[in-house]
Amino acid sequence: MPLDAHIPSGPLESKWERHKSDLGLVHPRHKRKYDVLVVGSGLSGAAAAATLAELGYRVKCFCFQDSARRAHSIAAQGGINAAKNCCNDGDSVSRLFRDTIKGGDFRSREANVYRLAQISAAIIDQCVAQGVPFAREYGGLLENRSFGGAQVSRTFYVRGQTGQQLLLGAYQALSRQISLGNARMFTRTEMLDLVVIDGQAKGIVVRDLVSGEIASHAGDAVVLATGGYANMFYLSTNAKGCNATAVWRAYRRGAVFANPCFTQIHPTCIPVSDEHQCKLTLMSESLRNDGRVWVPRRREDCAKAPGSIPEEDRDYYLERKYPSFGNLAPRDIASRATKEVCDAGRGVGPGGLGVYLDFGDAIRQMGIERMRERYGNLFEMYERIRGENAYEVPMRMYPAMHYTMGGLWVDYHLMSNLQGLFVIGEANFSDHGANRLGASGLMQGLADGYFILPYTIGHYFASGRPSKAPANHPGFAAAETEVKARLARLLSVQGKRTVTSFHRELGRLLWNDCGMTRSEAGLREALRRIPELRAEFWGDVKVSGSGGELNQDLERANQVADYLELSELVCRDALMRRESCGGHFRTESVTEDGEAKRDDAQFAFVAAWEFRGEDREPMLHKEPLEYEEARMSTRSYR
Amino acid sequence: MLRKAGGIEAMKLLPQFFHSSLGKKYIMAITGLGMLAFVAVHLTGNLQIFLGPEVLDAYAHGLHRAEELLWVIRVCLLVFIGLHISMAVVLTLGNRAARPIPYERSRLPGASHAARTMIWSGSMVAVFVAYHLLHHSAKAQVSLTGHDFATFQTTLADGTTCHDVFRMVVAGFSQPVVSVFYIVGVGLLCHHLSHGIEAAFQSLGLRNRVWDAAVRKLASGAAWLLFVGYASIPVAVACGYGREALN
Amino acid sequence: MHLSLRVWRQKSASAFGRFETYEARNVSADMSLLEMLDEVNEDLIASGGEPIAFDSDCREGICGACSVVIDGVPHGSRHGTTACQLHLRHFKDGDTITLEPWRARPFPVIKDLVVDRHAFDRIIQAGGYVSVKTGGAPDGNAIPIPKTDVDRAMDAAVCIGCGACVAACKNASAMLFVASKVSHLSLLPQGRVERERRVLAMVRAMDDAGFGACTVTGSCEAVCPKNIRIDVIARMNREYGRALLKAGFVE
Numbered sequence A: 001m002p003l004d005a006h007i008p009s010g011p012l013e014s015k016w017e018r019h020k021s022d023l024g025l026v027h028p029r030h031k032r033k034y035d036v037l038v039v040g041s042g043l044s045g046a047a048a049a050a051t052l053a054e055l056g057y058r059v060k061c062f063c064f065q066d067s068a069r070r071a072h073s074i075a076a077q078g079g080i081n082a083a084k085n086c087c088n089d090g091d092s093v094s095r096l097f098r099d100t101i102k103g104g105d106f107r108s109r110e111a112n113v114y115r116l117a118q119i120s121a122a123i124i125d126q127c128v129a130q131g132v133p134f135a136r137e138y139g140g141l142l143e144n145r146s147f148g149g150a151q152v153s154r155t156f157y158v159r160g161q162t163g164q165q166l167l168l169g170a171y172q173a174l175s176r177q178i179s180l181g182n183a184r185m186f187t188r189t190e191m192l193d194l195v196v197i198d199g200q201a202k203g204i205v206v207r208d209l210v211s212g213e214i215a216s217h218a219g220d221a222v223v224l225a226t227g228g229y230a231n232m233f234y235l236s237t238n239a240k241g242c243n244a245t246a247v248w249r250a251y252r253r254g255a256v257f258a259n260p261c262f263t264q265i266h267p268t269c270i271p272v273s274d275e276h277q278c279k280l281t282l283m284s285e286s287l288r289n290d291g292r293v294w295v296p297r298r299r300e301d302c303a304k305a306p307g308s309i310p311e312e313d314r315d316y317y318l319e320r321k322y323p324s325f326g327n328l329a330p331r332d333i334a335s336r337a338t339k340e341v342c343d344a345g346r347g348v349g350p351g352g353l354g355v356y357l358d359f360g361d362a363i364r365q366m367g368i369e370r371m372r373e374r375y376g377n378l379f380e381m382y383e384r385i386r387g388e389n390a391y392e393v394p395m396r397m398y399p400a401m402h403y404t405m406g407g408l409w410v411d412y413h414l415m416s417n418l419q420g421l422f423v424i425g426e427a428n429f430s431d432h433g434a435n436r437l438g439a440s441g442l443m444q445g446l447a448d449g450y451f452i453l454p455y456t457i458g459h460y461f462a463s464g465r466p467s468k469a470p471a472n473h474p475g476f477a478a479a480e481t482e483v484k485a486r487l488a489r490l491l492s493v494q495g496k497r498t499v500t501s502f503h504r505e506l507g508r509l510l511w512n513d514c515g516m517t518r519s520e521a522g523l524r525e526a527l528r529r530i531p532e533l534r535a536e537f538w539g540d541v542k543v544s545g546s547g548g549e550l551n552q553d554l555e556r557a558n559q560v561a562d563y564l565e566l567s568e569l570v571c572r573d574a575l576m577r578r579e580s581c582g583g584h585f586r587t588e589s590v591t592e593d594g595e596a597k598r599d600d601a602q603f604a605f606v607a608a609w610e611f612r613g614e615d616r617e618p619m620l621h622k623e624p625l626e627y628e629e630a631r632m633s634t635r636s637y638r
Numbered sequence B: 001m002l003r004k005a006g007g008i009e010a011m012k013l014l015p016q017f018f019h020s021s022l023g024k025k026y027i028m029a030i031t032g033l034g035m036l037a038f039v040a041v042h043l044t045g046n047l048q049i050f051l052g053p054e055v056l057d058a059y060a061h062g063l064h065r066a067e068e069l070l071w072v073i074r075v076c077l078l079v080f081i082g083l084h085i086s087m088a089v090v091l092t093l094g095n096r097a098a099r100p101i102p103y104e105r106s107r108l109p110g111a112s113h114a115a116r117t118m119i120w121s122g123s124m125v126a127v128f129v130a131y132h133l134l135h136h137s138a139k140a141q142v143s144l145t146g147h148d149f150a151t152f153q154t155t156l157a158d159g160t161t162c163h164d165v166f167r168m169v170v171a172g173f174s175q176p177v178v179s180v181f182y183i184v185g186v187g188l189l190c191h192h193l194s195h196g197i198e199a200a201f202q203s204l205g206l207r208n209r210v211w212d213a214a215v216r217k218l219a220s221g222a223a224w225l226l227f228v229g230y231a232s233i234p235v236a237v238a239c240g241y242g243r244e245a246l247n
Numbered sequence C: 001m002h003l004s005l006r007v008w009r010q011k012s013a014s015a016f017g018r019f020e021t022y023e024a025r026n027v028s029a030d031m032s033l034l035e036m037l038d039e040v041n042e043d044l045i046a047s048g049g050e051p052i053a054f055d056s057d058c059r060e061g062i063c064g065a066c067s068v069v070i071d072g073v074p075h076g077s078r079h080g081t082t083a084c085q086l087h088l089r090h091f092k093d094g095d096t097i098t099l100e101p102w103r104a105r106p107f108p109v110i111k112d113l114v115v116d117r118h119a120f121d122r123i124i125q126a127g128g129y130v131s132v133k134t135g136g137a138p139d140g141n142a143i144p145i146p147k148t149d150v151d152r153a154m155d156a157a158v159c160i161g162c163g164a165c166v167a168a169c170k171n172a173s174a175m176l177f178v179a180s181k182v183s184h185l186s187l188l189p190q191g192r193v194e195r196e197r198r199v200l201a202m203v204r205a206m207d208d209a210g211f212g213a214c215t216v217t218g219s220c221e222a223v224c225p226k227n228i229r230i231d232v233i234a235r236m237n238r239e240y241g242r243a244l245l246k247a248g249f250v251e
Helices: A012-022 A043-055 A093-103 A110-130 A162-179 A245-252 A285-289 A317-321 A331-346 A360-366 A368-386 A441-462 A474-493 A499-514 A520-540 A552-576 B010-019 B021-051 B053-065 B067-097 B118-136 B138-145 B165-173 B176-203 B209-238 C033-046 C118-127 C147-157 C164-168 C175-186 C195-209 C219-223 C231-250
Strands: A035-039 A058-062 A144-146 A153-156 A183-186 A189-197 A200-208 A214-218 A221-224 A263-269 A292-296 A355-358 A395-404 A421-423 A605-610 A619-624 B153-155 B161-163 C003-010 C017-024 C096-100 C109-111
Touching (some): A035 A043, A162 A441, A200 A221, A263 A331, A285 A368, A360 A368, A474 A552, B010 B021, B053 B165, C118 C195, C164 C219, C175 C231
Parallel strands (some): A035 A058
Antiparallel strands (some): A144 A153, C003 C017
């Protein structure tokens, strides 16, 4: 199966503009004939559902939460990038493009990234028009802040709740379409399978989480906007409900999965406090604008109160190692540097797993009021969780699983290899390569949903490719039967171990062997252990209740069952990629000064894995990455 | 022709206003403030008792000569009272229906006592007002005070004969039961107002962060002022003020 | 720590509910209340019982999913905090904690502590948006917006739609929720275009859903995890009066 990304020809700068005018169109009168199923109501899903409904398609949108407004995009704090050059500091589309390509360690698709940078400015305008209260200067114009991996200020923000406000903007746009009758919302509804008929995605099987009823919905296209799979690690910054079931079911139905091992660890999260903790909380990267990261220079100082350690005994290791980017080094780099100092025994707090994020200098410089205005809600959040006042004591931080760059493979049209299956937002693999820059996730989600998919999905319909599949096609009943059988099987095991205990064990295993650093031996061990754990799960899991009611235990069991398969693919991909790039750090591939060493000769490709059945190994397809504009270079932030 | 404004037809504005919870609150606020104005004016009249019998009796007589004006005020008050009470009842029923199952532990965080008990303080004030009106109808007084108010007559400076209001008040408040009842009544009224005034400003949207503290102070200040003003009369009588008029 | 829990258990929307008592033994003061419930559920599942159903998602106080009345106070009595961020260090060893679902007619219980908050979605659908389509938006800097206006708009826009205001109000009134959206949008030039239509439609949707009226007790602002103040309600009342006047006299 050859993977064709369908990248338009011509110079990079004009690809999208020219391609847009070449795309097929659907006559407004005919748009009503097309049903689009959008799964997920986060930034990309809600934006897509609203925009497609505005265009006239009949949209059904599904989310597992009780309201579309709760999707986890809401938790994004820091901001959204856009190349508007509001600060007159030399920003431009091509600079945002180059920063993103470089930030992704040259493992993303050039044409996609360029398009993203081009669209970025329009996103801000759209959101302002929706009433998103972006931070403004006293003169009334939009304000910017800096973010990791960039030397310009291009991040637009709404206090520490940018994701929330952007999501509410999209949710409100979708709500308007619902009130107009153009879209229908199915909340507390989880997609459990994809229906593929003659190689085309034709519908989904869902479970009503309240009644437990299994039903299917037929559509002319299916859009997956279901986010990432970081929860596979059990402890992550994702919401409890985030899961990989939709993308994993699509994979098992034939969609190829790209770069699964590209996972991102965020450097500044509140450290784990005890073993019962169920999730980690991130502190926005924007804090590193004014906060300085340090550990004691000497191991014996680690137990001392931070205030008692004099300036000369502190090691501001990010500023020391990366003088030009300092505390705003990209996430993968900052995380590894943190791990390094903690591994060297200089970490602070319980277990030595923590570093200080110190605002002392900033408070002295700007005053406490200005700090409160900028980061007040983040400081409050820290205080609630840790019970410490960060205006007085430095915060303690440690890296945590945060985002997955990998996802279902898509072409330039955001369509997977399965016709009619579109994948947007974090769920696809496209734009961030091996590492995502801060404030780029929101940008990508909204670009996909507002400005790319609405064009390309019309082209798919106009091309005459989709054939109408009747809702009573046997393919639907068959998929429903499979879903029911799987749930029944989960309920019938009635073993001794709870779902969470399996999930915790899988998470620990992945964090150790496929986390911030990865080695051949560790990955092989993980690949040996995961199938065992999976077998134990299916032989000994205990799921309470029944399938015909609200059953959160069953929901989780089904998700963990999928993680137990997906994690194997992640490790397999990590083992195959014998280079270090971005968030994927192989201990075998290191430069002399301990930085990630890419191997462009062998690994400048997208690794797309195809499912070939339970008992066969997945097949690897390679989409070569060619760069016309960006020059592949060693990534340096020194 | 129906004019469409804000998505609703102009003809339906009034029904929508009455139907909506915000509209009802507007009515409660406006009628409440109207009654407050009456209560304030009424107090300025009452306080003339401290200027001596002649002034008070002349004032009372003057009022009765402006019978038409009095009727306008009476009708307005009746309408206000009717609207205020009916809206309160409708809203309270709706509010009760909005929580069919109560909490096992209910704490109502942040709510002042006055705010929680508006419907009760309001109901008791209504009872008090009903009694208060009877209080001034002469016949009802005989049993309580032992005086027949109909016999209390006085002659004003211009030679006209009229009710001796001063003596009626002093006679009435000479009875401790009457005084205590009266003080409790105006106390309840002012308790009701301490929240009511603030809430009226809120319901009419006449409040923002800048004026918030001022509105709060105004509300409680006004309520206290009214209470002190009204209560001062029975207290003064209890202390012996005007007793000589009875003899 | 050791805590006793009295938890509302209700099998389904139509079933009768009652309180059950559970013991949370050896829990750590650093755990959040919901993490403690996770632990209690682990024990319940292991011992063949039925775990307590409750809503939660982000666990960092922003998604608005969690909805537990803790000892009579929605989200517990700690100021500006959602239940998921309420840590056990604020309780005393040996305390008995009563956990109830949001109680309001428009928020029927689905199971145990899980309630249906669709009424909020319907209110937003009635008008809680700016009617702009994707594309064609003018430059974000085309209309300068005073910083004070944006800041006040954001003070209202922080609403997470959890419904604690309804749960706390003695009248189960949704005024704080509705007023937050009305205020947010009416403070911005983009939202001002359809301010009259919005406030009339949203108030009607709120009343139709069966929420109670505001009696200005202030309970809503006392429990709001995002510290939204009731001056937004005054603003909505003002907007409402303004909309009616304009509809009736200006047009």
